[in-house]
Amino acid sequence: MKRQIREAIIEKGLFLAASASIIIVMLIIIFMFAEGIRALNFDFLFGMEWWPSGEKFGIIPTVVSTFIIGLGALGIAIIIGIPCAIFLSEYSRDPIRSIIKSSVEMLVGIPSIVLGFFGLVVLVPLIRYNIGGLGESILAGWIILSIMTLPHIISISEDAMRAVPNSFREGSIALGSTTWQTTKALIIPNAKSGIFASIVLGMGNAIGETMAVLMVIGNPNIPWIPQSILDQVRVLTSTIVIEISYAIWGSMHQYSLFALGIVLFAVVSVLNLISRLIIKEEIRKRW
Amino acid sequence: MVNEQVKEKYVKIFLYFTASFSILVLIAIMFFIAIKGMGMLTVEFLTTAPYRFEYGGIYPQIIGTLYLTGVCMVFAGPIGILAGIYLSEYAPVNIITKILRFFVESLAGVPSIVIGLFGLAFLVYYMHFQISLFSGGLALGFMILPWTVRASEEAIRAVPFSYREASLALGASKWQTIKEVVAKAAAPGIVTGLLLGLGKAIGETAVVLLTAGSGLESFLPRSIFEPVASLPVYLYMIATQGHTSEAYNRAYGAALVLLGIFLVINVFASLLRNYYIKKHRVRFG
Numbered sequence: 107m108k109r110q111i112r113e114a115i116i117e118k119g120l121f122l123a124a125s126a127s128i129i130i131v132m133l134i135i136i137f138m139f140a141e142g143i144r145a146l147n148f149d150f151l152f153g154m155e156w157w158p159s160g161e162k163f164g165i166i167p168t169v170v171s172t173f174i175i176g177l178g179a180l181g182i183a184i185i186i187g188i189p190c191a192i193f194l195s196e197y198s199r200d201p202i203r204s205i206i207k208s209s210v211e212m213l214v215g216i217p218s219i220v221l222g223f224f225g226l227v228v229l230v231p232l233i234r235y236n237i238g239g240l241g242e243s244i245l246a247g248w249i250i251l252s253i254m255t256l257p258h259i260i261s262i263s264e265d266a267m268r269a270v271p272n273s274f275r276e277g278s279i280a281l282g283s284t285t286w287q288t289t290k291a292l293i294i295p296n297a298k299s300g301i302f303a304s305i306v307l308g309m310g311n312a313i314g315e316t317m318a319v320l321m322v323i324g325n326p327n328i329p330w331i332p333q334s335i336l337d338q339v340r341v342l343t344s345t346i347v348i349e350i351s352y353a354i355w356g357s358m359h360q361y362s363l364f365a366l367g368i369v370l371f372a373v374v375s376v377l378n379l380i381s382r383l384i385i386k387e388e389i390r391k392r393w
Numbered sequence: 394m395v396n397e398q399v400k401e402k403y404v405k406i407f408l409y410f411t412a413s414f415s416i417l418v419l420i421a422i423m424f425f426i427a428i429k430g431m432g433m434l435t436v437e438f439l440t441t442a443p444y445r446f447e448y449g450g451i452y453p454q455i456i457g458t459l460y461l462t463g464v465c466m467v468f469a470g471p472i473g474i475l476a477g478i479y480l481s482e483y484a485p486v487n488i489i490t491k492i493l494r495f496f497v498e499s500l501a502g503v504p505s506i507v508i509g510l511f512g513l514a515f516l517v518y519y520m521h522f523q524i525s526l527f528s529g530g531l532a533l534g535f536m537i538l539p540w541t542v543r544a545s546e547e548a549i550r551a552v553p554f555s556y557r558e559a560s561l562a563l564g565a566s567k568w569q570t571i572k573e574v575v576a577k578a579a580a581p582g583i584v585t586g587l588l589l590g591l592g593k594a595i596g597e598t599a600v601v602l603l604t605a606g607s608g609l610e611s612f613l614p615r616s617i618f619e620p621v622a623s624l625p626v627y628l629y630m631i632a633t634q635g636h637t638s639e640a641y642n643r644a645y646g647a648a649l650v651l652l653g654i655f656l657v658i659n660v661f662a663s664l665l666r667n668y669y670i671k672k673h674r675v676r677f678g
Contacts, residue, residue: 109566116568117483123475124484127542128496130535134503137514186411193408208663209416215589216422217596217655219625220648223632224422227429227641253418260415284401314504316599317625321633343506347599350510355518367510371503378502 138371142364150365156329158349163362165369167329171339174332175244175319176312179251183308186252187259188301194260195267196275196289207261214257222321225250230322239336242324247339250318255308262307266300266388267293303384310377313342314370320344342370423652430649433642439650442611443627443643446635451647453613457526457622458595458654460614461605464530465594469538470587477545477583482571501539508536509603517604526614526621529605536600537590544586548579548669581669588662592655598625624651 145163153164190210194203225246234241270293278288294301324338325348332339346363353359441450476497484490512532522528552575560570576583601623602608608626624647632644 113566113568117479120475120479120483123472124479124493124542126472126476127500127538128493130538131496131500131503133515134507134511137511137519138507141510141514186414189408189411190415193412197405197408198412206412206416209419212659213415213419215592215596215655215659216419217598217625217651219596219598219628220426220652221422223628223644223648224425226632228425256415256418284397286401286404287397310502314506316504316506317629321629343504343599346506346510347602350513350603364510364514367507371507374502374504375499378498382498 134371138364138368142361142366142368145358145361145365146368150362151369156345158353158359158362161358163358163365165342165366167331168340168342168345168366169369170331171244171329172313172341172343175247175251175323175339175341176309178244178248178335179255179312180305180309182248182252183255183259183312184305187256187304187308188263190256191260191264191267191301192289192293194264196285196293207264210257210260213253214261218254218315218318219321221250221253222318225318225322233336237336239334240324240338242322242338244323244332244335244337244339246322247319247341248335250322251312251315254315254318255312258311259304259308262304263297263301266297266304269300270296299384299388303381303388306377306381306384310374310381313377314374316343316347320347342366346370426645426648426652430645430647433646434649438643438646443609443622444611446609446631446643447637447639449611451624451627451643451650453610453622454608454624454627454647455650456613457606457610458624458651460526460621461530461533461601461623462591462594464526464617465533465537466587466591468531468534469541469590473538473541473587473590474545474583476542477547477549478571478576480542480546481549482567482575497539497542500535501543503536505536505597506599506603508532509600511535512600512604523618524604524606524620525618526605527617529601529621529623532600532604533594533597536597537594540590540593541587544589545579545583548582548586549575551582552578581665581672585662585666585669588658588665592658592662595654595658596625596651598629602626602629624654 150163150165152166153162154166155162155164156168190206194206198206229246229249230241232241233239233243233246237245274292274296275288278292279285283291319341320343323341323344325340325344326338329340329345330337346366349359350363353363438450439455440452442453443449443451480490480493484493509532512528512535516522516528516531517524522531556574556578557570560574561567565573602625606620606622606626608622608628608630610620610622614621628644628647628651631640631647635641635644
């Protein structure tokens with residue numbers, strides 16, 4: 107009897123530990139809204155001007171820049187990442203495959219500040235002296251951010267392609283197709299929702315990324331809607347990091363930065379949710 | 394037919410190119426940082442404190458980073474393991490378990506800067522922990538908790554079912570079985586997961602910048618409620634605000650040390666993972 111009571115208590119304790127994530131997420135939502143709700147109004151969401159000392163907090167230029175940076179980086183990451191995933195899943199065997207796979211996994215973990223620093227000292231001067239502008243630009247942001255997004259796209263879309271049953275490949279090869287014909291006609295169509303999920307997830311990662319992108323995009327004092335890829339811009343994350351250190355606690359400026367955080371959180375959560383639903387639907391369909 | 398063979402060849406070359414590109418990027422970054430930072434790696438640089446941007450070393454930054462990840466692990470390690478045990482051994486298939494998993498995934502998706510803002514509002518101002526080692530470590534812990542939960546769950550799930558059956562057949566209770574048999578068999582896998590979480594926490598900048606300190610502190614904290622320096626924040630400050638070559642040299646040195654710690658943790662984790670896979674003939678992660 108005593109033993110059963112002890113077992114029951116242990117189970118409850120473990121359940122409590124498992125609930126920690128719920129508590130933390132709830133607290134995050136409560137505190138972000140408690141600080142940010144006062145700034146979330148029409149002028150904030152649709153204003154064109156962000157000028158803290160003039161009490162103007164409009165986020166449109168920042169949001170537009172965030173999406174330009176995110177989509178561009180995603181584009182580059184797709185162009186390199188999907189072929190790389192096809193290579194890993196369809197064209198390579200074990201020693202090479204596992205070497206590439208583990209370096210890609212390593213790339214996920216490299217501290218983003220180190221990547222940003224690399225961008226600042228290598229990429230920025232390269233652009234400044236060879237292409238023009240100040241170097242700190244949308245283009246630099248695209249490149250650095252695509253390096254950060256690449257591993258996510260590669261690993262999830264590769265998983266999706268490898269999940270296609272081998273009998274499909276065998277059948278197709280037996281009919282005389284080349285590997286590329288098989289990939290094009292069978293593997294990609296069957297893995298397309300997984301590939302799509304990886305792209306959506308990559309977008310969420312790109313938009314939420316902070317330090318690497320901050321160091322190479324210039325962050326002008328007054329954000330504007332960029333006219334060329336050599337323009338300096340400001341994104342949601344970099345605005346928060348740069349301005350939170352001098353925003354007076356309890357001022358409209360601080361509330362607005364938390365409201366930026368809410369917008370960022372909302373956008374990233376929606377993207378994550380979409381990709382998770384796609385993956386779940388895919389698993390359900392398969393089994 | 395010949396046409397298809399030719400096409401196959403070109404496709405193959407293109408695919409090779411994209412795959413090698415992703416490795417080359419990794420190698421290029423590491424080599425560049427290693428070559429530029431190597432000259433800074435003197436005993437003096439590693440054992441003295443910084444003074445402004447251009448002078449001194451990074452001793453408090455290195456130790457501060459270790460302190461921060463230590464506090465982070467004291468929080469995220471035990472809770473993550475216990476939650477992993479619950480999810481793999483106890484959780485019934487019902488709506489509550491689904492909700493639990495949903496929130497673990499949600500927490501994993503929160504951008505780190507949002508965790509930083511939350512840490513600032515909740516830990517620093519609301520709980521009055523100040524900008525400190527404690528706030529920074531705890532905020533980092535919030536960030537990596539989902540990774541420790543998932544890694545523990547996977548490692549525990551990978552333990553063959555026969556282990557459990559044998560223990561239960563000997564009359565052990567469920568908890569005794571988990572504690573004495575399952576947890577021991579899963580230990581290397583759990584440690585691997587924790588190490589990978591640690592690698593993530595060590596390089597994190599945004600969270601630490603907002604909750605732990607300005608990065609240039611030249612003293613170690615005397616208590617857990619004092620600000621603490623850290624390598625990533627030091628690197629950020631010095632790379633964006635120090636505009637002299639002396640400052641840049643220090644940034645290269647700090648980047649190399651950070652990358653080095655990160656690599657050591659990762660190599661150790663993957664050795665442990667290989668050992669684990671060999672021992673149990675299972676795959677995980």
